[in-house]
Amino acid sequence: MDSPLAPYVPLAVVLLLAGVLAIVIVGVAAALGPKRPSAIKSENFECGSESTGSARQRFAVKFYVVALLFIVFDVEAVFLYPWAVNFRSLGWFGYTEMLVFAATLVVGLIYIWKKGALEWEH
Numbered sequence: 001m002d003s004p005l006a007p008y009v010p011l012a013v014v015l016l017l018a019g020v021l022a023i024v025i026v027g028v029a030a031a032l033g034p035k036r037p038s039a040i041k042s043e044n045f046e047c048g049s050e051s052t053g054s055a056r057q058r059f060a061v062k063f064y065v066v067a068l069l070f071i072v073f074d075v076e077a078v079f080l081y082p083w084a085v086n087f088r089s090l091g092w093f094g095y096t097e098m099l100v101f102a103a104t105l106v107v108g109l110i111y112i113w114k115k116g117a118l119e120w121e122h
Helices: 006-032 061-078 080-085 087-115
Strands: none
Touching (some): 061 080, 061 087, 080 087
16 A cells, blocks of 8 residues: 655655765764864955955945846856757757847847946946
């Protein structure tokens, strides 16, 4: 007699293995990792520069705009992969559709470039 939860057993096994693996990795890192802390090793480090200012300061809106633009164009680039895989089967229709898609991205890039959204100096 099959239980209604039987289809979920493989998922439970994978989740259990992932949890055990996470605990094992943390344990091995704690057991085998370096154990000689020093003042230099405990210092904050970012890009080789000394930290200045407060970590709680506000960022300019342009920082967020650039981050959002990066995400938008990065996600749009993901659509190129399935198109490239099916390029031959799509024919001229697929080619022209991708030209329209790429032209839309280029027009958007030119627009935000002209608006100064990618400038950091101001």
